[in-house]
Amino acid sequence: MPDDESEKVLTYGEVRAALGRRADFESHQEGVGKSPYYVLKVRPRSKSVEPFALTGPDLANLLREALTHLAHA
Numbered sequence: 001m002p003d004d005e006s007e008k009v010l011t012y013g014e015v016r017a018a019l020g021r022r023a024d025f026e027s028h029q030e031g032v033g034k035s036p037y038y039v040l041k042v043r044p045r046s047k048s049v050e051p052f053a054l055t056g057p058d059l060a061n062l063l064r065e066a067l068t069h070l071a072h073a
Contacts, residue, residue, distance in 0.1 A: 038062055
């Protein structure tokens with residue numbers, strides 16, 4: 001049976017909402033000029049997962065990566 005969850009494409013808002021149910025998070029943009037990047041700090045609500053931070057040029061991808069990290073924890 002195929003895993004329909006892995007095939008489902010979520011919108012930016014759906015990813016933010018899903019991540020919000022699992023963790024508190026904040027983001028800010030750093031850098032000036034040609035290579036700005038985002039810093040996403042995640043504080044999971046589950047005590048079994050340590051807080052973590054992700055950095056990268058695309059906030060949407062960082063949100064998806066954080067949600068994936070929490071889903072597999």
